[in-house]
Amino acid sequence: MDNTHHFDVIVIGGGAAGLMAAGRAAERGRKVLLFEKNKKVGKKLSISGGGRCNITNAEEDLKVLLSNYGSSEQFLYSAFSEFGVKETFKFFESRKLPLKVEERKRVFPKSEKAPDVVSTLTEYVANENVDLRLGTPVRQILVADGLIKSVVASGGEYTADSYIFASGGVSHPETGSTGDGFAWLRELGHTVKEPTPTIVPLKARDAWIRTLMGKTLTATKITFYQGNKKCFASSGDILLTHFGLSGPTILNSAGAVSDLLHTGPVTARIDLFPKLDVGESDKMLVDYFEDYKNKLLKNVIRELLPPGTADGLLALVPSIDPEKKVHSITREERRSLIDTFKTLPVNISGLMGYDKAVVADGGVPLTEMDMRTFRSLRSPNIFIVGDLLNIKRPSGGFSLQLCWTTGYIAGNHA
Ligand SMILES: Cc1cc2nc3c(=O)[nH]c(=O)nc-3n(C[C@H](O)[C@H](O)[C@H](O)COP(=O)(O)OP(=O)(O)OC[C@H]3O[C@@H](n4cnc5c(N)ncnc54)[C@H](O)[C@@H]3O)c2cc1C
Structure with a gap:
């Protein structure tokens, strides 16, 4: 295979979780390729929180914070100890995006502009030299012996040591989240809980x-x-x-x-x-x-x-x-x-329906994941992040915090 098509890490999906994962992997010196099917990254992120982006929740007590994730609480302690709310504040504020806390401990950028969050992450991946391919949907994944062998997108076949799946769920499909990842994950032997709109x-x-x-x-x-x-x-x-x-x-x-x-x-x-x-x-x-x-x-x-x-x-x-x-x-x-x-x-x-849902639950159960790395237990060369994981949560910044946590950790280990 042409060497220009081989990368250390390939990330599929340039939403909140994929941008964080790609940036972090590249920051560690990995050669990263990020595929995004839209012409720009972070479409859902830019409409989040009514356009203001409720970026996280400032609950300081980890136990109280994690109790919002229902039965997933027990699985999330180690991940949030590695990259939790404090780290989210530091990540954005050190990149010149000051945050503020509102009622119910919801955290927003002081500018109250969700596109500013997208810009911060876009600069992050650009500064870390992530190879970003916009308008490039991954059309197929090729699997052999339970491992991904390559992914197919325009321009050909691309290979990597690790693949990070960050293609999102099924809510607001006009933002690009059309559930492509769920089909691939089933193909790789994962159980995928059928999504139903939950925060809707x-x-x-x-x-x-x-x-x-x-x-x-x-x-x-x-x-x-x-x-x-x-x-x-x-x-x-x-x-x-x-x-x-x-x-x-x-x-x-x-x-x-x-x-x-x-x-x-x-x-x-x-x-x-x-x-x-x-x-x-x-x-x-x-x-x-x-x-x-x-x-x-x-x-x-x-x-x-x-x-x-x-x-x-x-x-x-x-x-x-x-x-x-x-x-x-x-x-x-x-x-x-x-x-x-x-x-x-x-x-x-x-x-x-999904078109109006903020979050649809469904996705890969956490029992099929190594929760310290977000590596799949079914297919060891893939990592799964963001809305592809089956984690129930309320509104209030809890979804995006999951994206930052899972994205950062996968990027740290891929
Ligand atoms: C209206 C609305 C408001 C919200 N407000 C908030 C809020 O204020 N706070 C909060 O915490 N949460 C909020 N959420 C939820 C939050 O936005 C999501 O949990 C989060 O954006 C999920 O990020 P993700 O990276 O997992 O997936 P997504 O943001 O869905 O990103 C997935 C990306 O993958 C791309 N993709 C898909 N398939 C392919 C493919 N085959 N090839 C290449 N690219 C592909 C998509 O185009 C997309 O850009 C809101 C959601 C909605 C819909």
Whole structure:
């Protein structure tokens, strides 16, 4: 074979994990080739965190941090001891990308621009002389005796001592993550858990939600039911969209809702005043109505409800005229208002698909990996990183931290 096609390390996929892996391997003096099928690297990374990129989570207690990874916790201690949150801060801040911590310990670049994270990693691989081939999909892997013999991309066959698989999962396929890696890993003898969208918005059929699309219900509690059975509840902000519900509270409930949907229909109730019981909510209305007794209901209620939602929510109680002055609102009418605002009805019709998912679980189980190196236990000349690994996690920076950790460590050992 032509020697120019042989490398120490070939990385497939220029997303968060692949860029980190390629840069780190090259930093160690390895001759690295990185294939990315898009014309630019880091497409998913550049839309992450609503374009601001929630780069990691600043939880300092390792045990608490790792408890977010569910049953994978026990497998991740050694990896996070080698490259954890502290190392992520150091990596980016030493490359002139200052970070800041927001509520729920979510960490963002101070610039609040996800493309700045992509630029930092692009400079990293360029400075370390990674041979980056953009617009070059790996089309095939050739396998012999359980090992990769070569990969096929435009320009021919390429060989390496080690191959790092970083081609991502299946969420937002328009970013390039179309699940190519899952098929290859099966071919190499790995079990690949079928991906299902986990951190994903919920579809709902209720007309009131569509009327209020674009609005956020703040500090709510949403309780999920099957029939009359209360299944679980979750608190926080809810974004109303043209298809249903979104926002962190919903995204992080989607996995559990998905499990419920396997056993039957799911409904939910949203409480806009979760800190007050029915009596206390009524008292709040009484006090407000007393203070503004000559004002119209539609104007007074605006003060109590999330911005922009009053008209839409009042329409759910058609028996009460919003033009009525509040001094003439009866006790029964007040109770109807409270009942409505504390139990907004939602009929969940399903989960949005991969195209809208932040994370889809699925991939290679950690029991098939050497977790100190991210080398495959099935095929010793490959390393597997990022979204190709089957690790459940919530939103909040936990996914990208996995990319930095797995990418760095694979690059350190390949
Ligand atoms: C909308 C959205 C917002 C998100 N926000 C956050 C957030 O704020 N914080 C957080 O922690 N996580 C977030 N995530 C999750 C996080 O972005 C992913 O976990 C992470 O980007 C996965 O990185 P990866 O390198 O494993 O894969 P990817 O980013 O999917 O990269 C894989 C790369 O491989 C390339 N590729 C695929 N097949 C081939 C092939 N055959 N040949 C060559 N190249 C190939 C793809 O083009 C792609 O560039 C978000 C995800 C989405 C979709």
